[in-house]
Amino acid sequence: MPAATVPQFPDDVPTVPLLVIDYALVEAGNEAEIGRLWQAATQLGFWYLKNHGADEEVSAMFEMGDATMQLPLEEKMAYEQGNDGNSFGYKAAGANATDEYGSLDFVEFINVAKDDALAYPSVVHRQYPSTVRERMVSTVAPFVRKSIEVNNTLLSAFNDRLGLPAGTLLRLHALDESSGSETRCIKTPPSQTISQDKAAIGAHTDFGSLSFLHHKLLGGLQVLPPGTEAWKYVKPIPGHAICNVGDALSIFSGGILRSNLHRVVPPPKAQAAFERWSLVFFTRPGYSQLLEPLVNDSPLIAAAVGSALPGRFSTGATAKEWFTRRIKNQRIANRAGPETWRESRGTEHKVEAI
Numbered sequence: 001m002p003a004a005t006v007p008q009f010p011d012d013v014p015t016v017p018l019l020v021i022d023y024a025l026v027e028a029g030n031e032a033e034i035g036r037l038w039q040a041a042t043q044l045g046f047w048y049l050k051n052h053g054a055d056e057e058v059s060a061m062f063e064m065g066d067a068t069m070q071l072p073l074e075e076k077m078a079y080e081q082g083n084d085g086n087s088f089g090y091k092a093a094g095a096n097a098t099d100e101y102g103s104l105d106f107v108e109f110i111n112v113a114k115d116d117a118l119a120y121p122s123v124v125h126r127q128y129p130s131t132v133r134e135r136m137v138s139t140v141a142p143f144v145r146k147s148i149e150v151n152n153t154l155l156s157a158f159n160d161r162l163g164l165p166a167g168t169l170l171r172l173h174a175l176d177e178s179s180g181s182e183t184r185c186i187k188t189p190p191s192q193t194i195s196q197d198k199a200a201i202g203a204h205t206d207f208g209s210l211s212f213l214h215h216k217l218l219g220g221l222q223v224l225p226p227g228t229e230a231w232k233y234v235k236p237i238p239g240h241a242i243c244n245v246g247d248a249l250s251i252f253s254g255g256i257l258r259s260n261l262h263r264v265v266p267p268p269k270a271q272a273a274f275e276r277w278s279l280v281f282f283t284r285p286g287y288s289q290l291l292e293p294l295v296n297d298s299p300l301i302a303a304a305v306g307s308a309l310p311g312r313f314s315t316g317a318t319a320k321e322w323f324t325r326r327i328k329n330q331r332i333a334n335r336a337g338p339e340t341w342r343e344s345r346g347t348e349h350k351v352e353a354i
């Protein structure tokens with residue numbers, strides 16, 4: 001699909017004006033830029049990130065994703081996630097619910113664990129299709145390392161602003177602890193005949209701490225700005241990643257950092273006739289870490305929790321339990337009724353539950 005044939009993102013659909021954060025400035029410790037990052041992460045929980053230096057790693061990963069999706073379905077299905085709450089591996093289109101009624105998703109993706117990518121050829125969690133194995137060293141591991149470097153820089157900036165002792169957030173996401181951190185390459189088929197409101201990926205908050213997201217030209221990601229009921233597109237901008245805060249970091253921070261609802265729908269207008277590709281690196285806490293606000297480490301977090309509804313950010317779950325529960329209950333094969341969907345929810349439905 002030559003890029004030139006893809007129509008521009010339309011200028012007459014509602015979009016959300018994300019702040020553009022310059023990664024090079026954040027990395028250099030520029031306080032004004034870190035202040036803007038903080039504003040984005042506490043108010044909406046989404047921002048663009050430019051100058052992240054990952055362009056080459058990102059395009060190699062899209063090539064890996066393309067090669068993987070071209071494998072025969074039987075071969076991909078040999079590496080399917082399964083129904084036990086494991087995320088790593090292949091997910092076929094239609095394997096997940098997108099809402100409480102059991103509507104089906106229509107994206108396929110390949111997830112590779114950070115632990116498997118970095119330990120290769122040793123296997124920590126599972127095996128992957130040949131297209132992944134052949135590129136594990138050349139492509140997947142470099143993307144994992146670059147993404148971790150970027151997300152760790154952002155975590156350190158949040159650590160300081162939250163008034164946490166140096167290194168606290170990095171320790172919760174230690175490289176050598178087994179975790180749910182993973183790369184995901186997503187293919188959404190052309191969806192011209194599908195209603196522009198039908199979810200390709202249902203409304204959700206991300207499970208982990210930070211997501212580093214890239215698109216190949218096409219829109220389709222939407223966020224629900226706080227206090228509104230109208231979904232808005234995030235316009236893809238070449239070379240700009242989209243970053244967002246997930247549930248784990250929101251919980252650690254007592255809700256100071258915002259994990260916002262988002263979803264994927266068909267690309268807008270004429271873009272819907274084209275295949276959509278996205279790529280994410282999810283930084284998630286080490287499996288053994290408890291998802292609770294860090295009230296004993298930061299007066300700021302203690303104050304935030306003190307002024308919230310009792311138990312609002314308390315999960316009693318380890319990162320592994322949280323992550324497994326959410327994945328397992330969105331699998332359509334595990335659906336008993338609307339309660340299964342509710343069991344897959346994270347911070348997004350907590351307010352209603354209280």
Ligand SMILES: O=C(O)CCC(=O)C(=O)O
Nearest residue numbers: 186201206221264278280
């Ligand atoms: O494809 C996208 O733009 C977003 C994907 C997403 O939200 C996810 O996989 O959690």
Ligand SMILES: [Fe+2]
Nearest residue numbers: 204205206262
């Ligand atoms: Fe997401």
